[in-house]
Each structure stands twice: as C-alpha cells, then as structure tokens.
Amino acid sequence: MNDRRGVTTGGLSLVLVVGLTAAAFAALITTATGHGSDAGLMTVYTARVVRFTLLQAVASMLLSVGPGMLVARALARRVAFPGRRLVLRLFALPLALPAIVAILGVVEIWGRQGLVNHAAEALGLAPVVDIYGLTGILIAHVFFNLPLAARLFLGALERVPGESWRLAAQLGFDGRASWRLIEWPVLKSQLPAVAGLVFMLCIASFTVVLTLGGGPRATTIEVAIYQALRFDFDPGLAVRLALMQLVLTGALVFAGVRMTQPLEVGASLDRRVPRPDGAALGARLSDAVAIALALLLTLPVFAAILVSGLVAPLTHLASDAGVWWAGATSLAIASSAAVLSIALAWPLAEMASSGRRASAKRLLRGLGRGAELASSLVLVMPPVVLGAGWFVLLLAVPGGRNMGFAVVIAINALMATPFVTRVLAPAVNDNRARHDRLCAGLGITGLARLRLIDWPVLARPLSVAGAFALALSLGDLGAIALFGNEHLVTLPLLLLQRLGSYRVDDAAGLALILGGLCMAIMTLAEQAARRDSVH
Amino acid sequence: MTAPRIRLNNVAFARSDYACLLDLDVPAGALVAVTGPSGAGKSTLLDLIAGFEIPQSGSILIGERDVTGDAPVDRPVSMLFQDNNLFAHLSAADNVGIGISPRLALTGDDREQVQAALQRVGLDGKAGRLPRQLSGGERQRVALARALVRDRPVLLLDEPFAALGPALRREMADLVVDLRDERHLTVLLVTHEPADVAGIASHVAFLDAGRVHAFGLPADVLGAGGGKAIGDYLGRR
Numbered sequence: 001m002n003d004r005r006g007v008t009t010g011g012l013s014l015v016l017v018v019g020l021t022a023a024a025f026a027a028l029i030t031t032a033t034g035h036g037s038d039a040g041l042m043t044v045y046t047a048r049v050v051r052f053t054l055l056q057a058v059a060s061m062l063l064s065v066g067p068g069m070l071v072a073r074a075l076a077r078r079v080a081f082p083g084r085r086l087v088l089r090l091f092a093l094p095l096a097l098p099a100i101v102a103i104l105g106v107v108e109i110w111g112r113q114g115l116v117n118h119a120a121e122a123l124g125l126a127p128v129v130d131i132y133g134l135t136g137i138l139i140a141h142v143f144f145n146l147p148l149a150a151r152l153f154l155g156a157l158e159r160v161p162g163e164s165w166r167l168a169a170q171l172g173f174d175g176r177a178s179w180r181l182i183e184w185p186v187l188k189s190q191l192p193a194v195a196g197l198v199f200m201l202c203i204a205s206f207t208v209v210l211t212l213g214g215g216p217r218a219t220t221i222e223v224a225i226y227q228a229l230r231f232d233f234d235p236g237l238a239v240r241l242a243l244m245q246l247v248l249t250g251a252l253v254f255a256g257v258r259m260t261q262p263l264e265v266g267a268s269l270d271r272r273v274p275r276p277d278g279a280a281l282g283a284r285l286s287d288a289v290a291i292a293l294a295l296l297l298t299l300p301v302f303a304a305i306l307v308s309g310l311v312a313p314l315t316h317l318a319s320d321a322g323v324w325w326a327g328a329t330s331l332a333i334a335s336s337a338a339v340l341s342i343a344l345a346w347p348l349a350e351m352a353s354s355g356r357r358a359s360a361k362r363l364l365r366g367l368g369r370g371a372e373l374a375s376s377l378v379l380v381m382p383p384v385v386l387g388a389g390w391f392v393l394l395l396a397v398p399g400g401r402n403m404g405f406a407v408v409i410a411i412n413a414l415m416a417t418p419f420v421t422r423v424l425a426p427a428v429n430d431n432r433a434r435h436d437r438l439c440a441g442l443g444i445t446g447l448a449r450l451r452l453i454d455w456p457v458l459a460r461p462l463s464v465a466g467a468f469a470l471a472l473s474l475g476d477l478g479a480i481a482l483f484g485n486e487h488l489v490t491l492p493l494l495l496l497q498r499l500g501s502y503r504v505d506d507a508a509g510l511a512l513i514l515g516g517l518c519m520a521i522m523t524l525a526e527q528a529a530r531r532d533s534v535h
Numbered sequence: 536m537t538a539p540r541i542r543l544n545n546v547a548f549a550r551s552d553y554a555c556l557l558d559l560d561v562p563a564g565a566l567v568a569v570t571g572p573s574g575a576g577k578s579t580l581l582d583l584i585a586g587f588e589i590p591q592s593g594s595i596l597i598g599e600r601d602v603t604g605d606a607p608v609d610r611p612v613s614m615l616f617q618d619n620n621l622f623a624h625l626s627a628a629d630n631v632g633i634g635i636s637p638r639l640a641l642t643g644d645d646r647e648q649v650q651a652a653l654q655r656v657g658l659d660g661k662a663g664r665l666p667r668q669l670s671g672g673e674r675q676r677v678a679l680a681r682a683l684v685r686d687r688p689v690l691l692l693d694e695p696f697a698a699l700g701p702a703l704r705r706e707m708a709d710l711v712v713d714l715r716d717e718r719h720l721t722v723l724l725v726t727h728e729p730a731d732v733a734g735i736a737s738h739v740a741f742l743d744a745g746r747v748h749a750f751g752l753p754a755d756v757l758g759a760g761g762g763k764a765i766g767d768y769l770g771r772r
Contacts, residue, residue, distance in 0.1 A: 307598040434619040437587050442685075443608030452639055456624040 007364070009045040010351025010371055013344045017374045017417065021381055021412055031240040045216065046224075046237075050244060056209070057202040058132060060141035065195050067142075068149025068189055070295045072430035074287035075150065076157040076183075077278035086290065087408040089153075090298055091147035092495045097521035098475025099144070099207035100189075100492045101305060101515040104499070104507060106140050107131055108304035113298065125186040141205065143297060145198045150294065152197075155436035156184060178277045196256045203248060206478045211496070222384040226481055235392045242388045250380045277461075279413025308510020310506075317509045326494040327513075331404070333480075333490060334473035337412035342462060344413060345420040348375045349428040356429070371440040378414045383478040386411050391482050404483035411479040416469035418443045422469060427461035430521065460528055467525030471518045538564035538719045539598035539611065539688050546583060546593035549563070554747030555579055566715055566722040570729075570734035572768055575742040577725045581691045584723070585614045590602070597689060608637075613682035617698065620665040622677035626764040627653065627677045628662035634681035652680035656710065668682075672703045679710065682716070692724040704728075708735045715726070729757060729769060741765055 042050075052219045059209065078084065094102060110129050117127040129135060160182060168178055206222045213219055221226070221241050228238035278287065293294045317323050348371040355368010378386065390407050394400030433451055444453060477492045491514045498506040541561040548555055551577055557574040561567055569577045572635045582588040584595060586607035594603045602610045613634075621630045631649045632641045641649070653662055656676040667673050675695050683689055692711065696704040713734050715722050723740075726732060732753050737754040741749040749756045757765065 162752075347714075435622065437607075437616070438619065438622070440587065440607045440615055441585060441612075442605075442634060442637055442681075444633065448638040452633070453622060457622075 006350040009347035013347040027393035064145035071150040072153030074290040101511040105305040133442035167168040296389035308508035312509030330490040337473040340413035341416040387482040412473040420465040423465040471521040542596040568732040572744035611687040614694040650684040
C-alpha cells in the first residue's frame, strides 16, 4: 500500500474507530448531564462498587504476579523435565478459553458441590470454599492470570543470554546470587508491565464478576453498569459508572504508557537455556512444588470442563433448535466482527507504518501516531462501557433496539482491534521495509501491488489475526449481555441463561462445544503464527 | 540505448537526523565507485538519483532531462539494494518479469525476454525457483536480470555484493562491467571495498559528511595525494 492509499484508507479507519467510540462517549456525557441533578457522581453505592473493583483487582494481581514469578523461575531452572512443553501449552490455554467456559470448570472444582468441597466433606470438614463472592472471583482471576504472568516472566528469563549463566557458573554464583544479580533485574524490568496488564484485565473482567460475584457487596463497575441498564433501567447510574470506569482505565493506560516498558509479545519462547544453578535439593523441591501447585490450579479445571461436557446430554443439545440458532448467530457475529476488525486494523497498521518512517512529513507522522492510538482506544473504553454508550444512544433512536446485532459486531470488532493490530503491525512494517522502494522503482502500485505483493505476503498474518478476532468474539459475553434478547442469543449468552435456569448439564455441554471451538481456532492461529516466525 | 551523463547541481536534502549538499558530474558510460565512511551520504546519493528521496533544492539531470521531481518508476534508472531485491513469494522468472509488467501480465515475447535475461546472468534452468532456494549470489543475479529487462541506461548498485564472499563478489563485479559495456550503461556502485574500486571502476566519488569530497580517476582520488579524509578512511598513516 503506498502512502496516498494508506492515508486514505487509514484515515477512513481512523474516523470509523474514533467515531464509533466518540459517539458512545458523547452519549454517555449527554445522558450524564441530563441526569446530573438526580445524584452526585459518587454515592454510597458507587463508592462501594469502585472500592470493590479496586480491591479485587489488587488482590488478584498480587495473587497472580508473585506466584507467577516463582513458577516462571522454576520452569526456567528446570529445562528438561518430562512434560515441560505440555505444561507451557497448558499455561497458554486459559486465555484461549472463553471466560464463561472456564468459570464453569472453576465452579466444578471449587463450587459448593465441587470437587474440593466434596473432598472436605469426605474428610468430615465443613465446606472450605464459598465460590460466590470475592473468593470465587479471586480463584477465577488467578486461574486466568497466574499462567499468563508465569509465561511472560518465563519469556523474559529465557532471553537472558546463555553467557550470563556460564559466567555465573564460572564465578560460583549460588541460587541467591543468581536471583539477585541475574534473575531479579530481568523480572523487575517486566514487573510493572505484567502487573499493570493483570490489573487491567481484572478491572475489566466482566464475565467473572457477573457469574461469580453478585449482590452489592461483590460488584465491579462493569457489572454494575450492566445491572443498571438491564435490571434497574437507570441509564443515569450506568453513565456515571461508565465515566468512572473510563477515568480508571484511562489513568491505567496512561500510567502503563508512561511508566512501563512494552512487553515482549511472544511470551515463552520455549527455549532451553542450560543453567548451572538450581541443582541443590532445596531448589529442586521448591521448583517442583511451584510447578505442581500451578498445575493443580489449572489442570483440574480443564479436566472438569472436558469430563462434564462429555457426560452432558450432547445429543439432546444437538436436537435443540435454540442451540443451533445461537451457534449460527455466534458464527455470524464473530466472522463479521473478525472481517470488520481486520478492515479497521490493516489500514491503521499501514498508516502507523507510514508515519514511523524517518522521511515522513509531520502530518503523516501525526496521522501515524493517531492510528497507533486509535487501535488501542478500546483499552481505555472497554466493551461494556462502549456498549453502555451505544445502549443509551439507541434508546433515543426509534427502533434502535433492533440494531443490537450490528452494534455487537461493531463492539466485538473494536474489542479485537488492539490484538489484530499487534499481530499485523510487525508484518506490515516488514512488508513496507522490504518492498516499498522496490515497488516504487518498478511502478507496482494500486491493485497490482495489493494482488501481487501485499496480499501474498500478508495473507498468513491476516489469517492469524482474523482467527484471534474470531475466537475473541465467539467467547464474548460483554456486548451481547447488554444487547441480547430473545431473538439475539449467542452461545455464551445461551450458556449463561442455561446456568441461570439451573440447567447445568446443558451448560456443561455448551461449554465443551464453545470451548472446543475457540481452542481449535486459537491453536490453529498460534501454529500458523509460529510457522510464520520460523520462515 | 546510449549511456547518459548524470549531473547533480547543488542538490540539498535534509531530514530530522541528516543533511547533505551534493554536486557531481558523472560522465556518460562511467562506472563510478561511490565510497566513503558510514553516514557520508552514499546511499542517499543513489536514492536521490533513483527518486526515492526528493531534494529540497537543486536539480538532478540524467542526460539532458531534468528528473528532479519525477517518480522513481519514471526515471531511466534501475537500482539494486544490498538486501530485499526480490519478492520472496515470487519465482525467479516472475521477479524478473515484474520488471517488464508491474501487473505480471506477460506476453510470450516477454517470457522469452525473461529467459534470455536469466540465461545472460548464468541462471538458466533456475527460473522456477523461489528466492529462498537460491544462493546469495544467485539472488543478486536475478535482480541484475530484472535490471536488464527493464532496459534503463542508468544502473545504481547500493552495496549489492557486500554479503558475498571475495570470489563471488569479483565474479559479480565482472558481470556488471560486462553488462555496462554490452548495454551502454552508466553505473554508480556504492562500496566499502577499495579492492572493488581498483579492479572495475573508471571513476571514484569519495563522500564525507554529506558532500562529494573528491571525484576523479581511482588513482587520483585514492592515491597518496587524495587528502587527509581519504587517508583516514583508507587507514593510511
């Protein structure tokens, strides 16, 4: 894509992304002004919600990041134990799984009728875990984020040059010296970014709190927005909460940009850097315990999803028209969102790449920076807040409720845009660096360039990005929870509805279908991405 | 085709981190070795002639034609870079053919021309191979074959043989000299290797700090009387 076409299509994407977000923001502000006289921004209720949002995010972060660091260190020291690769694959799975599916597994293990409480009962003890409330939210958040933190920290440790370890061996470092002089400085440099990411994920964790929280004592801002719109019919309250969430996420993103170094995207490279330390019995034991505990946290949840899914009435589900309809709706929304997300992110990545060139004019540089920021806009304005804006906007439009399908697609596309851009940007930059001058010299422009050069080169990263967007959208519950109705039901929403009506067996079967679908898509995308990095 | 003279008159170019002011008069049919320390402006000189950079002031003439504001594709120039001269997903033949038709809409005659060019650079029988199936030297030969089918009278080479071993580099340099003689080309070759200069160049342009410090016959520019900057560059005490 040459600069002129890049600016035209990139500009169009920029306008669309900013327009969709700004329209939601404007709707929130206008409604807030309209309801301003009813109540102040901070009431007893909103203050409690904000306090709980922060409390659960801080606790989840501490419980995920600290232990994640120890697990990463254990995995870095143990480069050759059988099943190491399997453990790493397992740690990648929680993020690939739709939150609602994982929560079902968490409930099977930690719920009132779960494995842990059954075990306690068998031992003559009282139930040890009450899954609904802060405890459940923390368990679910640690399930998602401890493996993520461990993988990110492990990636950083794997990038320590082999020479450092050889030097450590030569100088006779013990475990403590290795930690102080080699490992901790590396981990410390990643700590703000990893902690910030986990904190952000927990702040905007809608599904976990919706299913495991509940009641005024265990509600986060996003869930309170949903409740205000869907149950209390109080758009004014929803808007006030949305603005609070906006301030919170905006401050976090701003702090993240200012204070942390960018995270390496690849997480663990699965590189086996031989290390001379950690041979002592104490080190071996502590590593084994760290890895075993992390496995105990994750493995049973997956096993529970699989087992309860397989014993569920799958044939009954297969003959249920509602399931087929929800599946078709999910696929229609997810594939449209994936296409739209790529249509938005690709031109943005092209424009960002144009702006980053040394010879770029000031205007182009500004547009490029704008494109970079626009692709991450949804991080500041999470899907539920975006949805709240569009919800109140559509209330004012005659027949607006019928536009839910399109709005869910748009929100899901925006939600995927930062991830799609992250996958596409390196490939786009590389393509531009390799081919721009060559194409300019040979006069390969316009559609000829798109057909002969850009498409063949970018087809694979585009497919990878599309697959990620597809899986993200398939598992989304945030937007559909706001806009769903009896005619607009996706698989995650159907799963939630069946859970809500105590049809747990149906929910388990649906979880297996949805989880399997998302995992298959994510695995294919990851494999394609890995093949891409090999070439 | 006749080899053109190339003139750069007070060509000023600047960006945030770099500036240069270039004056140069290359005789028709010369093979000029462009040399000098890193950051001297060698690649920028070639980019300006090829049209990848547009000067803020001054003029660039190829033959009698002022090409200062022309797009790269409209200039009578072919350029080879150090890397990435080929499209990795296109075969050797398509990489050459795209020099004839940017849409790869090739006629029978075009395909014959592609085969002849590949044959001329010693790649007969390798037309269907992808760049990754060719050696470094073979990849650069494909790029040279494309320059042949484009039939432009100016050939710019931005260190295209830097990654090759000495024997292969010599072989490629000889091929460039042969092509210049056959096709009547004016050639500018950026190089860091004084040995390349001595063997093949008719002229040397020595650049330093964004200016053409010296231009002339190799013996004059690189000889003992070349001045302190050239002495420092060549490591003469």
